[in-house]
Amino acid sequence: MPIRVYNTLTRRSEPLNPLTPGKIGIYLCGPTVYDDCHIGHLMGPVLFDAIARWLRVRGYDVRFVNNITDIDDKIIERSQRSGEPWQEITRRYSEQYFALLRRLHVATITDHPRCTDFVPQMIRYIADLLAAGRAYVTPDGVVYDVQQQPGYGKLSGRRLEEMVAGARVERDPHLRHPADFALWKRAGPGEPSWDSPWGPGRPGWHIECSVMTYHTLGPDFDIHAGGEELKFPHHENEIAQGEAHGGGYARVWMHHNLVQYQGSKIAKSDPRMRDPAFAEQFKAWRVLDAHGAPAIRYLLLSGHYRRPVDFAPAAIAAVRTALQRLLAALGERCEAPATLCDAAGLAALLERALPERAAQARAAFIAAMDDDFNTGAAIAQLHILSHEAHKEAEDSAARAAILDVLAGLGRILGLFQPGDRAQLASTAGGDERLAKVMELVLELRAQARARRDFATSDFIRERLQAAGITVRDGRDGTTWS
Ligand SMILES: [Zn+2]
Structure with a gap:
């Protein structure tokens, strides 16, 4: 019985047919290293480590590539805000990421290419896209021309016409289409930059993955993986670049669901994450310290990867x-x-x-x-x-x-x-006992509210707050942190 894989691109379960018999190449989009990893960042590496281990026992020689985005607007912004050199920031947070992977027994990743090690290759790749008529130069750099890409949107199921309708009013006048995206960004004053035929600047986010897959796994490869939030625009744009460059790009796309808390996904974009106290509880190192890395590995593997993981x-x-x-x-x-x-x-x-x-x-x-x-x-x-x-x-x-x-x-x-x-x-005991005690306390509080005894309900919440425990009443019930 061959291994079967659900391919997001075809929206079907398919037998896994490697390009080269006996070998599998996997590319998993990695972190942008400008801040502490949160628990959601660990899902991909842990899941695909388990998958790579399984492919190994099924006789495959697995090359597993997980990139590090070490140049990006957010990194530059953080450096400008703190005054710390951007190279120091990316060094610190990539080391933190590697340490977390070791603690979680992620042992099958063979390559961690860094974006900044591939800039000359990205410049060549962008020049190829320009020569093929798939990109154009603007005052801000080089932009990919999505209207030249047949089938753009096939991964996420979006259509270009809808993207025009959904575009913001203040659209960049230099873009031919609102979905066009930066391949090369001209540097602003004081920003890190590399020389290029289009002026000093840096690569866009999407181009780095297309170039690093090309230089590690080749123009065509077996599996491209990532969190489902990356389907659009990141992966859609990777496909556009790869196909325009002459490759077929990834044969199988696998997207894992995300870690969720109180019914919504844990992501940096979640408005609740702006509250430092709320965000703190999802920091990966804190989570591993509190619950033990083996338990977190088990938790991340405890369901099917296309369903969310509950972090309650x-x-x-x-x-x-x-x-x-x-x-x-x-x-x-x-x-x-x-x-x-x-x-x-x-x-x-x-x-x-x-x-x-x-x-x-x-x-x-x-x-x-x-x-x-x-x-x-x-x-x-x-x-x-x-x-x-x-x-x-x-x-x-x-x-x-x-x-x-x-x-x-x-x-x-x-x-x-x-x-x-x-x-x-x-790491035992405390947390589980606390969880059980809190279950009891919140049950008693719910009973008080049910009989409209709000004085008791508020008293419980205030006393918990004084003990450092925040209680929130939401549409889906009461939660605490
Ligand atoms: Zn990527």
């Missing part, structure tokens, strides 16, 4: 309990050195004789991963294996075999790594 305190508490249960069942098996599993490793797990129900769970794990990398369904099978192990006698060979298979399959997802048990234990 109760969801995190549930995940911690579930993971702790598995780790307790495995015991010292988690502490064995963890190497990346390969096809031979998976074959060895499949050869182990298991009682019938456990063997079914093992097969279901494999089927779930082969069917569009359904990590949530795969993790559910790990719990069935754990349950089946407990039905066997303490020292029986059957129990040992089930637990060995459980450990091996979990490790393919990057779970059950050495040190995970200790990390979970050291």
Whole structure:
């Protein structure tokens, strides 16, 4: 049975057919390194690390590219505001990103190209687009001409006519179409710049990914990945550039859903994120410190990637309990050195004789991963294996075999790594107990409100506020942070 993948471009599940037999190239859009990562930035790397691990055990040689955007308007703005050199800012936040990936056991990324290492290649690529009549020069730099691109909008399902209607009134008079986008931006006074035939400046955001895919994976490659918020305009524009440059670009587009809190996605653009106290709780390093990196990895893989991940305190508490249960069942098996599993490793797990129900769970794990990398369904099978192990006698060979298979399959997802048990234990307790206590307090407050006892309800909220806990009453119920 071949692996099947849901392709956003064709809007269908398709068998995965690599361009070169036995090899898969994946490109995942990486972070712009000007600020602390938040929890949402970790979804892509963790998910595609699990996917790359799975492709590996299915016998593929995987090249996994995850770029670093280290020049951008936001980086320049931050540097101008703080007076800190932009290179220092990007160095600090890219190191933070790499440290977070290590803590989360992301181990399969083979390349982290940086935008600033590819500027000469971007200039050549832009010159090619100009020569092909797909771009034009304006006083501000070089712009891509979307009207020259047949099928522009095919990924996101948008039409150019709608983009005109939706464009803002004060449109740039130098643009031929409101959806035209910058390939090269002429530098303002004091801004970092590179020399180019169009004056000193810097590359636009979209061009960097097209150029870095070209120079790492080639003009055509297997999988382009990213968060669903990147479909338009970023990925649409990447396709336009890649096709105009003569490539077919990515064959399969995979978009993961986002981490959500109180019903809306956690993104820098969320107006609530302007409140520093609100934003603070989603900072990735803080989240990992508070809940333990193993629990966050598990949380990010606990559903299907095309559905949102819930970041509510109760969801995190549930995940911690579930993971702790598995780790307790495995015991010292988690502490064995963890190497990346390969096809031979998976074959060895499949050869182990298991009682019938456990063997079914093992097969279901494999089927779930082969069917569009359904990590949530795969993790559910790990719990069935754990349950089946407990039905066997303490020292029986059957129990040992089930637990060995459980450990091996979990490790393919990057779970059950050495040190995970200790990390979970050291971040333990407080948060889960707090979540349970808050559940009780908010339940009592809801009862007070139901009987119109607003004095008690306000008293509870004020006392919680004094203790540093903010309660918010929204349309979807009451939440706290
Ligand atoms: Zn990108």
